[in-house]
Amino acid sequence: MPTLETLFVTKLYRAEIEAPDGFALELEQACRSLAEDDAAGIRWCAKHDYPGYTSYASLNDLPWRFPVFKALAKQLDRHVQVFAKDLAFDLSGKKLTLDSLWVNVLPEGGFHAAHIHPHSVISGTYYVTMPKGAAALKLEDPRHAMMMAAPPRKKSAPRELQAFVSVEPQPGTVLLWESFLRHEVPVNRAEDERISISFNYNWG
Template sequence: MSPLGSVRQVQKINQELLPEIEQIRRTDETGQKWSQKSYPGGYTSYATLNRLDQFSTSFLNIRNKIDLQVQKFSQHLDMDLQGRKLIMTNFWVNIMPPKTVHSMHIHPLSAISGTYYVQTPKNCSAIKFEDPRIVCFMGSPPRKTRARDDNQRFISLTPQAGQVILFESWMRHEVPPNLSRQNRISLSFNYDWI
């Protein structure tokens, strides 16, 4: 998890994004209906407006910054791209009002996924990752609540507005209930190996 710019830069970016995100939510009636069924209590443009980088320059600017982070991340992972590239294929908004949850899932067929945080009010949800070896543990005893991160079965990261988090798309993750009194707002994305 790392900031996408200085505190001032990301504050400015997020102030520009918030009204655009609200406009998207208000006008995307198909997405609202989809969200009622698939994202109870919240709104996501995942099924309807999932190329936000083509929606406005604000989103395109964010995409350009994320592109650089994804490039660094793939190098950190020693990915051998074999002449192909990691290309953003989806970019969508998530609005999580209080008590909304997003259950455990992966991002099928993508290589790297992640989220940029636009609004993270006090007590809003962390993002929680599951140890991918969990199906192998069988008779293995549970770990202490205060076990070090390397030994935990789940890792929760508390986001701050302006930060981006990247992970390999096969990592199962969820967003537990938003215990804040305000909306938790983020932009999520997928990069495919193309």
């Protein structure tokens, strides 16, 4: 009898972060404050035609500036440790450490083009606000460049065989994936802003 194995699995980690009362509101207020006051970030977004606001190119010390970001980072450390264990990483006694963390405020009509996170091991996003109609996270099969002349998948194909998978997080959701996984945020159809916090972890 023939056998069938699933090899070279790409994993996506999802969890809901448990936070004390007021945490979500404080985090949202901090993100909105940055979007209004971070002059360097605002200039970078304007120069690069970036829709909305991101602190990606302007601030790299948010956990130091805001206690609420420091509290979030501690939560993320715990989840990344769990994910790394599930991925069977041999860390040789070293830890995966938070390398960068930045805010994204995406208005109606805004989007993030498909990309990966080079020079990182694990990347992810924590969702602060996800108004009705907000764009989901769209993940791409990392083998696309090597599909050669393969035909398209059937629309009825199982989720693990789809070429693209959309994940709809809720406020408080954290998603983690290996940094090679290409992903994007399609056009935001919500009238309100979609606010998230993305981050990278490195090894050693």
